[in-house]
Amino acid sequence: MTGTEPAFEIDGRRYTAGDRVRFPRAATRKDRDRVYEITAAGVDGITAEVDGCTYQLSRSDIGVIGIEHADQK
Template identity: 75%
Template sequence: MTGTEPVFEIGGRRYAAGDRVRFPNAGMRDNQTRVYDITAAGADRITAEADGCTYQLSRGDIGVIGIKHADEK
């Protein structure tokens, strides 16, 4: 990340297009463990893809389902 591309920041962590993430508090276990690719990021939302589906998630959505980089324990 060069610092010039759009990023989404929450909880002191930054997420940008190309990052791989998980949503640890999602309602279904499969959605908690699935890896999503961020395809777009902005100040208030991200777009993520997994298994051929695209999800547009707002800051509020992410506040509920959580977010972490896929390689975090």
């Protein structure tokens, strides 16, 4: 990681395309347990994919559902 690629930063953590993440406060257990891959990241939010579906999540969306790298527990 060079630090120059587009990134989304929140709570002192940085997320870029290719990162695998979870959303710990998502509405359903299934959505909390899934591992999503970030396909695009920017100041205002991310685009993430899982099981052939693409989700565009804003900074406020992520504020509600949370975000963490998939290897965190």
